[in-house]
Amino acid sequence: MTVDLHRANRKNVFHYCFRSLFFLLILSNSPVFAQSTNNNPWVKIANGHLWVLSSDNVTYTPYFIKAVGYQPTPIGRYPSDWGYATTDLHKYTGMNNNIYDDPVILNRDFKLLQTMNANTIRIWSGAKSIVSCQCTNNGRDTGYITNAATTANTDKTQNTLDLAAKYGLKVIAGFWVNPLTFDASNNIGSIDDNGNPLTGQDIIKNFVNYVNTYKGNSAILFWAIGNENNYQLIGQGPVLLTTFESISSHGAAIYAWLQQNNYLDFDGNVLADVNSTAFQGALNAELISINDSTDYSTILNILITAHGTNLTPQQLSAWYALVNAMAKAAHLAEDPAYNTGGKNYHPVAIINGEIAEIGNSTDGAADFQLPDLDIWGVNAYRGQSFGTFFSDYAIKSQKPLWISEFGVDAFVTSNIPANIAGINDWTVTNPAIIAGQGQEDQTVQSSWDTALWNEIFANSNVTIGGSLMEYSDEWWKPYEFYCGNNSSSCDSTQNHFGSPYSVFPDHYMNQEWFGIMAISSNQTSSSPLQWGPDTMTPRLVYTNLQALWALPSTPTGLTATPLNAQVELVWNASPGAASYNVKRASVSGGPYTTIINWIYPTFADLPLNNGTTYYYVISAVNANGESSNSAQVSATPVLPLSPSIPTGLNATAGSGKVVLSWSASTGGATGYYVKRATTNGGPYTPIVGLGLTTLTDNKVTNGITYYYVVSAVNSSGNGSVESNNSAQVSATPIAPHSAPVQATPIDLPATPVGLKAIGGIARVTLFWKPVFRAASYKVMRLEKGSLFYTFCQIVPGPYLLDTSVVNGTTYFYKVEAVNASGQSAYSEPVSAKPTP
Numbered sequence: 001m002t003v004d005l006h007r008a009n010r011k012n013v014f015h016y017c018f019r020s021l022f023f024l025l026i027l028s029n030s031p032v033f034a035q036s037t038n039n040n041p042w043v044k045i046a047n048g049h050l051w052v053l054s055s056d057n058v059t060y061t062p063y064f065i066k067a068v069g070y071q072p073t074p075i076g077r078y079p080s081d082w083g084y085a086t087t088d089l090h091k092y093t094g095m096n097n098n099i100y101d102d103p104v105i106l107n108r109d110f111k112l113l114q115t116m117n118a119n120t121i122r123i124w125s126g127a128k129s130i131v132s133c134q135c136t137n138n139g140r141d142t143g144y145i146t147n148a149a150t151t152a153n154t155d156k157t158q159n160t161l162d163l164a165a166k167y168g169l170k171v172i173a174g175f176w177v178n179p180l181t182f183d184a185s186n187n188i189g190s191i192d193d194n195g196n197p198l199t200g201q202d203i204i205k206n207f208v209n210y211v212n213t214y215k216g217n218s219a220i221l222f223w224a225i226g227n228e229n230n231y232q233l234i235g236q237g238p239v240l241l242t243t244f245e246s247i248s249s250h251g252a253a254i255y256a257w258l259q260q261n262n263y264l265d266f267d268g269n270v271l272a273d274v275n276s277t278a279f280q281g282a283l284n285a286e287l288i289s290i291n292d293s294t295d296y297s298t299i300l301n302i303l304i305t306a307h308g309t310n311l312t313p314q315q316l317s318a319w320y321a322l323v324n325a326m327a328k329a330a331h332l333a334e335d336p337a338y339n340t341g342g343k344n345y346h347p348v349a350i351i352n353g354e355i356a357e358i359g360n361s362t363d364g365a366a367d368f369q370l371p372d373l374d375i376w377g378v379n380a381y382r383g384q385s386f387g388t389f390f391s392d393y394a395i396k397s398q399k400p401l402w403i404s405e406f407g408v409d410a411f412v413t414s415n416i417p418a419n420i421a422g423i424n425d426w427t428v429t430n431p432a433i434i435a436g437q438g439q440e441d442q443t444v445q446s447s448w449d450t451a452l453w454n455e456i457f458a459n460s461n462v463t464i465g466g467s468l469m470e471y472s473d474e475w476w477k478p479y480e481f482y483c484g485n486n487s488s489s490c491d492s493t494q495n496h497f498g499s500p501y502s503v504f505p506d507h508y509m510n511q512e513w514f515g516i517m518a519i520s521s522n523q524t525s526s527s528p529l530q531w532g533p534d535t536m537t538p539r540l541v542y543t544n545l546q547a548l549w550a551l552p553s554t555p556t557g558l559t560a561t562p563l564n565a566q567v568e569l570v571w572n573a574s575p576g577a578a579s580y581n582v583k584r585a586s587v588s589g590g591p592y593t594t595i596i597n598w599i600y601p602t603f604a605d606l607p608l609n610n611g612t613t614y615y616y617v618i619s620a621v622n623a624n625g626e627s628s629n630s631a632q633v634s635a636t637p638v639l640p641l642s643p644s645i646p647t648g649l650n651a652t653a654g655s656g657k658v659v660l661s662w663s664a665s666t667g668g669a670t671g672y673y674v675k676r677a678t679t680n681g682g683p684y685t686p687i688v689g690l691g692l693t694t695l696t697d698n699k700v701t702n703g704i705t706y707y708y709v710v711s712a713v714n715s716s717g718n719g720s721v722e723s724n725n726s727a728q729v730s731a732t733p734i735a736p737h738s739a740p741v742q743a744t745p746i747d748l749p750a751t752p753v754g755l756k757a758i759g760g761i762a763r764v765t766l767f768w769k770p771v772f773r774a775a776s777y778k779v780m781r782l783e784k785g786s787l788f789y790t791f792c793q794i795v796p797g798p799y800l801l802d803t804s805v806v807n808g809t810t811y812f813y814k815v816e817a818v819n820a821s822g823q824s825a826y827s828e829p830v831s832a833k834p835t836p
Helices: 103-115 156-167 200-214 241-247 251-260 277-289 296-307 313-334 389-396 442-458 540-548
Strands: 043-046 049-053 060-063 065-069 120-123 170-175 188-191 197-199 220-225 348-353 375-379 401-406 411-413 438-440 463-468 496-500 508-510 517-520 535-538 559-563 566-570 579-585 593-598 602-605 614-622 633-635 647-654 657-663 671-677 685-690 694-697 706-713 729-731 756-760 763-767 776-783 790-795 799-802 811-819 830-832
Touching (some): 043 220, 049 463, 103 535, 188 200, 188 313, 197 200, 200 220, 200 313, 220 313, 241 251, 241 296, 251 277, 277 296, 313 348, 348 401, 411 508, 442 540, 559 633, 566 614, 647 706, 657 706, 671 694, 685 694, 685 776, 685 811, 756 830, 763 811, 790 799
Parallel strands (some): 120 170, 170 220, 220 348, 348 375, 401 463
Antiparallel strands (some): 043 049, 049 060, 411 438, 496 508, 559 566, 566 602, 579 593, 614 633, 647 657, 671 685, 671 706, 756 763, 763 799, 776 790, 776 811
């Protein structure tokens, strides 16, 4: 979202959202820019989300884009003169030819973005083309982009990369496509920055050259083609709110309806085909619904006059087909095996204005027509809320969605006259001309921007993140309509530019005030023409997003308990964590390998080798990224010694019960399995596991003889070592004949509740709420397709890791609580399916 003023003779396309950088800014989490030595792509898309390769070159971490649009035009400068000085103050000694060749500016901005917790920069264009004049993108001659005073590196792009790498930012690398051209057969083309014609194949070649130049850089997140080329218009210019207000008392309502339905963009440019029967019918119906008597043809003629022509469905199809061809060519440039399933490439996105064409096969924008395009980028300015944006998109496309521009300006307009004569019918004011035009309002900007971010985050099932508009105020735009390009009187003054836009706080879009950074001049009083880097002052939105974008806290309290062929890890939950990366090493201090991304603050690592020492750290993860690692712990799994066989087992029959008791085992016994049979010598079925040496079995029938044995265990769950069975005893419960005796029974435990089952890799983890008076818990399991639950395990606490499962099979579980008086009823069953 900005104004294209690259050439003065292109006044009819000033609505274009134009961003131009003379080189590609690339930032990395790695201090060394080197081609990967493995076959893994640095970035991949899985399950509709972005994943980035970790430093171990093996594992991937989920990545949610927290981006800021980056084009910090210095006060007094204009995008088209960034490469070299040509006019006005820019000629004076002391100014670097290339503003991004100044390490002071780069360090200033990158440090501020790092402190804000941003993880990505979006740039609108980079610096490589194959234009015959040897001009870099946006007309910068290669002979001017080396400044020996600041670096010996002749590749200015690489010089900037080396300086910026330490700040840990990824880059969405834009590839600018100038306005499209079509011949009578709708063959697509464009022009280069000198007005020379480019065919569609030329555009593809330029893009491939751009990709080949920087594809070996691990900081690239993905490539992004164009910027709102679907908004291409050739007409009389924008339609003003005041024009509608002059013809109808409902003018404001009509104007708002046109914008909300994407018939007008934020500048008042006409977007839809207003000659269509569908539009004319919708307009007429809207006038009827608001009881407006204005002849709809009056409004239609205004729109048609302003609109001129737009891209037809055939031309839109040609554009989207070209984008798909560019994406395929880029993938092949990075991975020649792409056509046969190769995945070693960066994703490719297109940046669309709104979502109107997305999913529409008539316009060539359905998913099946764009098989090589990976991501839809959408610039969306809908006010304080995205409304139905995300649900609408989910119906249109299954590709990942990136909000490539969103936000609101920091200026609130007031007392704006209907028109200022001689300024092209734009509502433009200047403090030197009109007093009381409005004021800066950081609170409104911050509350709206943070509300929009919260919606993006809340819809992370649909979107992969967003890019806030923008890093800093830009004083050059768009006052050149009044002053002309590169005018020091305009580019050196921050003005209000109120383009009517009904969904913004003051119903105006003030394009010089979008920055999360306010800028001010850094001239010296002794030498007013000696410009230093501008002063950047964070606005309130910077501080609020800094908190929203913060990483989770580093996990604390990590402990490692060695068991048989496994290690049980437990740690304190981290504030802000959505999940945890469990990392293991074979030597103290690492390097660590991430073995799983886990959602609970406890994990059992198995199977492991007994006698081998393992080292662990944990990091916390949320949509903003990953925390630092916890303190290291270690453990050495061992095979436990078998406990001694229980002795002294005694069974006393009563009415409807059998009371069992035995002597405690030695050898580190931590519990006992009580087993029962109705046949002398078995087979025995485990009926309970508990840590006591007494049990009342009340699930028996009078008159039937029951046979019991007891075994001891020295750990619970997987990895436990069990003794042999004790000597058998038997008892036959009968109705009482003796006089009653007085006793105080122990209440049966309550039925377990809150049972949850989580499927993992060849495992199912079970949790439930602890039960008062429960000595242990009996877990039953049923495999999908079976008819009956079977015994799974007896555990002393409300947790079980079941590893005797098969990936892809659904299992159902239920749990009962046990104490010396007997068992509770079973819990409600739950199910889980372990997956690889």
